[in-house]
Amino acid sequence: GENVEQHPSTLSVQEGDSAVIKCTYSDSASNYFPWYKQELGKRPQLIIDIRSNVGEKKDQRIAVTLNKTAKHFSLHITETQPEDSAVYFCAARGSGGGADGLTFGKGTHLIIQP
């Protein structure tokens, strides 16, 4: 099955600086890579996703890049703000018949220092 590694586990940045979170996956057939944000005690919420037919996707201050050859993808947050503080999870889904659930990384606790 799919294995997703995520790092760092904790990331502290100054407000206004950029943050980068990286993930690797094992299944070369994986074709969908979402990122979820989870605030303390709240539900995970999708913030951005990318499919395997593109290398980069941007949405305002958030961008995701995908390198299929190296099997890694990254989340980039620019001009960080206090409300960006949360745990971020990457995930990957293989192409096996549509029945597989997403495999999540262990999460990155992003702390925005004022």
Place this chain on the structure above:
Amino acid sequence: GAGVSQTPSNKVTEKGKYVELRCDPISGHTALYWYRQSLGQGPEFLIYFQGTGAADDSGLPNDRFFAVRPEGSVSTLKIQRTERGDSAVYLCASSRTGPTGELFFGEGSRLTVL
């Protein structure tokens, strides 16, 4: 309802007891997922329903865990002979289409087995 609804939000039970957790997905969403999230970890896939049928139950840890979705809407996750290691937040998510569509998570049911 507007979002995925899960009940109970908190459940404390004794080792060996039987537990049911309920999920009411977003109306019209055909895909429904159960995940389990332990402290400091990412969501761990348990089971995926497409309509009434379990399309993938490969994530269920053992035969004490069972889930149903008899009418293709509400789902119940059933845990028999609970063990302390079952303590976690059980997240339900639904999607309009399937695994490559956005997953909308509920707030989760926190299960504590004493």
